[in-house]
Amino acid sequence: MSSVAHRESESKNPYYYSRKEKSLGLLCSNFLNFYNQDGVDSIGLDDAANRLGVERRRIYDIVNILESVGVLSRKAKNQYFWKGFSAIPRALDELKEEALRENFSTSGVFHSANVSSLNHCGGPSNSKTVRKDKPSVSNKVDNRKEKSLGLLTKNFVKLFICSHEDLISLDNAATALLGDIHDPTAMRNNSAAKVRRLYDIANVFSSMNLIEKTQHPESRKPAFRWLGINGSSKNGPTSLEFNDSKRRVFGAEITNTLSKKSKSESSIDCNSNEKADMPMLMKHNNSKDTHDRSSMEQQGRYSSKGFVFGPFTPASVPKVGDSGNKNERRVKDLEDLASYRPQYHNQALSDLFAHYVAAWKSWNVEVDEKKQTQEVS
DNA sequence: TTTTCCCGCCACTGG
DNA sequence: CCAGTGGCGGGAAAA
Structure with missing residues (x-):
């Protein structure tokens, strides 16, 4: 059965509305297609919004997420640097280091109250000791940053890179990143x-092939699988299916029918008038593949399969037995630290961290060897 | 019904 | 003051 080439009937119908065609993931794919090419080195938010045919608000979402993974970096107001997929590995390394550092020193975070600190248990982080009073005034000069999409994204990534082969369920991620969803005592957070x-994050990562949406083998619980750099890079975002060369048209949204703002419709110059046609430059990726030579096999694919995480992952995960044992000493301390959670003692969270620490141990050893091997220049 | 998550209001930020 | 940012959550499409 030939795939439905054109479902004109639908797209033509001015009242047709499909949520999927407007997803953040799709938008991100298009964004990447436009900028992931040699020659591009800076991005203008206005330009991006015009080309993609979306409100600026959406661009901020994408840009914030991408920046957390190193693909972009803020240059100035309205301007971003394009770093490319090749910048991801380094960004991940940094995040990993940062994660470790935080876990160890975070315990004493008492006043620093700044910088991004993996303040799990979400919320106003430190202080908020017992129940001093109403939650509002005593805040620092805004902990707005602490709730940013960017930070959330980083923490989300840390969850993966700090553990070995991963398949983290939505529930676990939510619990670890934000506070517990069903937290009993107070914090009806x-x-x-x-x-x-x-x-949102999952969707853009999916479009980059950094992760994949799945579900636990048995339980139907939704989960995310880390694909890592292999997935992304070189081929850029593998077009979802066919080319979804479909760009949003300004007046087409039925939701905007009563354009309240009549935004900047007459864009600066943006000569392109034709709307139904977009340069599908996605197919032939650029030839400058990121030097992923040897592919270094990345974290092995020997993922679970062996042991499945039940819906209620029992604390102490058996842990694979292949772990080395030279760093044990240091790790030991970490574990202690991990289990010592002064405030908001959250069972699930502790388990997660314990798991990550253990995973980190073995991974660390592995990397070490790898590094020696390919240690060249 | 529940899960996924788009839209855009409007508070905040940095000039 | 203003334009650029980006929390935040209502509520509707999708499962």
Whole structure:
């Protein structure tokens, strides 16, 4: 059965509305297609918004997420540097280091209250000791940053790179990143609302092939699998299916029918008038593949399969037995630290961290060897 | 019904 | 003051 080439009937119908065609993931794919080419080195938010045919607000979402992984970096107001997929590995390394550092020293975070600190248990982080009073005034000069999409993204990534072969369920991620969803005592923290951000992040990562949406083998629980650099890089975003060369058209949204703002419709110059046609430059990726020579096999694919994480992952995960044992000493301390959670003692969180620490241990050894091997220049 | 998550209001930020 | 940013969550499409 030939795939439905054109479903004109639908796309033509002015009242047709499909949520999928407007997904952040798709938008991100297009974004990447436009900028992931040699020659590009800076991005203008306005330009991006015009080319993609979306409101600027959406660009901020994408840009913030991409920046967390190193693909972009802020240059100035309205301007970003394009770093490319090749910048991801380094960014991940940094995140990893940062994660470790934080875990160890975070315990004493008492006043620093700044910089990105993996303040798990979400929320106003430190202080907030017992129940001093109402949550508002005593805040620092805004902990707005602490709730940013960018930070959330980084923490999300840390979850993966700090563990070995991963398949993290949505629930676990949500629990670790934001506070516990069903936290009993107080903190009716509206984390449920924040889970939306998790979906956003997952969608753009999916479009980059950094992760993949799946579900646990048995339980139907949704989960994310880390694909790493292999997935992304070189081929850039593998077009989802066919080319979804479909760009949003300004007046087409039925939701905007009563354009309240009549935004900047008459864009600066943006000569391109034809709307139904977009240069599908996605197919032939640029030839400058990121030097992923030898592919270094990345973290092995020997993923779970062996042991499945039940819906209620029992604490102490058996842990693979291949772990080395030279760093044991140091790790030991870490584990202690991990289990010592002064505030908001959250069972699930502790388990997660314990797991990550253990995973980190073995991974570290592996990397070490690898490094020696390919240690060249 | 629940899960996923788009849209855009409007508070905040940096000039 | 203003334009650029980006939390945040209502509520509707998708499963």
